């Protein structure tokens with residue numbers, strides 16, 4: 001009996017060890033042992049030879065690279081939830097299927113969002129930084145007027161993008177005593193709206209003007225580029241905070257920095273940036289002054305999420321080569 005040839009799978013970054021081990025059992029796999037980000041030429045070379053490319057969100061797989069891909073490339077099985085880095089329409093035109101890794105990182109990313117929702121108003125990073133740098137005796141003890149932040153309980157959160165992660169943020173926010181508001185392309189189910197006692201705002205402008213904390217949880221698409229624009233940032237209350245764990249370019253970062261510098265909004269908690277991994281030095285300055293808490297894109301960074309994401313990649317590849325539609329296929333032209 002002949003065995004079908006294992007698909008040639010090219011993985012662009014080092015993945016958790018159990019994921020790489022399983023891939024080696026199942027596929028003819030090329031791994032990136034030293035975890036060096038690949039150049040555009042290296043990506044093009046891989047796409048010229050492999051049956052499957054497994055990129056991560058830091059690999060830009062644009063129309064030009066997809067155009068040049070070899071005839072064997074059938075599947076781009078991204079190790080990420082967001083696929084704004086892959087030109088899904090160009091891939092579809094070339095008959096290449098694209099998949100992602102949703103659901104398994106929802107709760108961890110929502111936890112990190114909630115951590116930022118708490119961290120900025122409650123001055124968590126500032127307090128921790130003070131003690132980690134304090135000389136013995138420098139901390140004089142509890143003080144009625146020192147390190148005062150702003151209360152979370154009883155405030156209003158406005159979630160922009162009420163999908164998997166946005167809804168999970170809503171659940172956490174409700175548990176912390178916040179009232180949940182959301183803006184989304186469409187209304188969520190009446191059951192979930194009732195569970196969260198959530199208020200739907202068809203007008204993003206109106207919601208932004210009324211909430212105390214904005215949490216950005218929609219994907220980066222042509223329609224959401226600078227959705228939180230300079231004009232919309234001006235609508236926010238001066239006491240309001242903004243948290244972004246989606247993608248940097250959903251907010252006009254330059255305009256947000258100006259608002260923070262001029263105290264037109266109270267603070268920002270950011271896991272994502274417009275020009276990752278370059279960070280605007282003015283944001284770093286704002287972080288030193290306690291106006292911003294910055295994280296290096298860590299939303300899904302738990303061992304559990306990353307192993308589960310790898311399992312999803314493997315299931316997508318296996319299902320595709322078994323001749324079925326992979327479970328996490330990303331459809332072209334959705335956004």
Ligand SMILES: NC(=O)C1=CN([C@@H]2O[C@H](COP(=O)(O)OP(=O)(O)OC[C@H]3O[C@@H](n4cnc5c(N)ncnc54)[C@H](O)[C@@H]3O)[C@@H](O)[C@H]2O)C=CC1
Pocket residue numbers: 081082083102103105106109160161162163164165166183184185186217218219220221223224245246247271272297298299300301335
């Ligand atoms: N910081 C991190 O480490 C992580 C970031 N992410 C980011 O979070 C994003 C969201 O992930 P999920 O919740 O799983 O996606 P999802 O697809 O379940 O939810 C996105 C929601 O945004 C809404 N939306 C899309 N375009 C919109 C628009 N123009 N206006 C208003 N709403 C709009 C959709 O209707 C949907 O309800 C991902 O695309 C990714 O960019 C995801 C995982 C980890």
Ligand SMILES: O=CC(=O)O
Pocket residue numbers: 057079080081082083299300
């Ligand atoms: O930002 C992370 C993702 O998987 O998307």
